[in-house]
Amino acid sequence: STVVLLATREFMRGGHASALVSLPRFHHQYLPDRVEFEPAAWSEVRAQALEQRGHEVVRAERTWGDMQAVIWDRAQGRVEAASDPRGGGLAEVR
Structure with missing residues (x-):
C-alpha cells in the first residue's frame, strides 16, 4: 500500500x-x-515524534528497494520506465 500511495x-x-x-x-x-x-x-526528529505519540518505531538497517515502474502518459504521448537503484533489475523503453 505504501508503494501505491507514493x-x-x-x-x-x-x-x-x-x-x-x-x-x-x-x-x-x-x-x-x-x-x-x-x-x-524520515529524520530522527520525525521518528521521535511518532514514538512520543505512542507508536513503536523500527529503524531499518538496510534499504528495501526493488521496485520497477512503467508510466504511460497518454495525454503527453510519453512512456518511461525505471528500476529501483537499490535492487536488481533494468528498465528501458524501446
Whole structure:
C-alpha cells in the first residue's frame, strides 16, 4: 500500500518513474503494530515524534528497494520506465 500511495502521489505531481522508484520507504501494518522505515525515509526528529505519540518505531538497517515502474502518459504521448537503484533489475523503453 505504501508503494501505491507514493507512486500515485509522485505521478500526480508530474514526477518521473526514476524519482518514484527511488523514494525512501516506510511500512506499517496492523500486526505487528509498528512502523518500520528505511534510513533515509524520515529524520530522527520525525521518528521521535511518532514514538512520543505512542507508536513503536523500527529503524531499518538496510534499504528495501526493488521496485520497477512503467508510466504511460497518454495525454503527453510519453512512456518511461525505471528500476529501483537499490535492487536488481533494468528498465528501458524501446
